[in-house]
Amino acid sequence: MKNNDIALVIVIAAASIVGSFFLGNLIFGDPKDKTEEVKYMDAISSELAEPDEDAFNPYMLNPTVEVYVGQCRSGYTWDEDLNSCVDPNRETEEAQKSTENEE
Secondary structure (H helix, E strand, C coil): CCHHHHHHHHHHHHHHHHHHHHHHHHHHCCHHHCCCCCCCCCCCCCCCCCCCCCCCCCCCCCCCCCCCCCCCCCCCEEECCCCEEECHHHHHHHHHHHHHHHC
C-alpha cells in the first residue's frame, strides 16, 4: 500500500467514528438528559389483617375429607357442624349407653 492509501483509510475511519457518534446522539439522545423515577415501597407493618372471607371461607370443602355429592346414604342425615353425613340413631344410642354407665 502506498502512503496515500493508508492516510485515506485513516481519514475514512476517523470520519466514520465521528459520524457514528453524532448520529447515535441524534437518534438515542444524550444519556445525561435521561432521568428515571424510582418508586419506593411502603413500609411493611407488623399488624395482621383479617383474611378475606371469599378466599378463606371456614365453610369451604376440605379436599382431605370425604364429601358426599347429593343425598346421604339411606338412614343418614347431613350434619352441617360436622360437614358430613351422620347416623341420627347413633346420638341416641350413645346417650343411652352413657346413662346406663352412670347407673
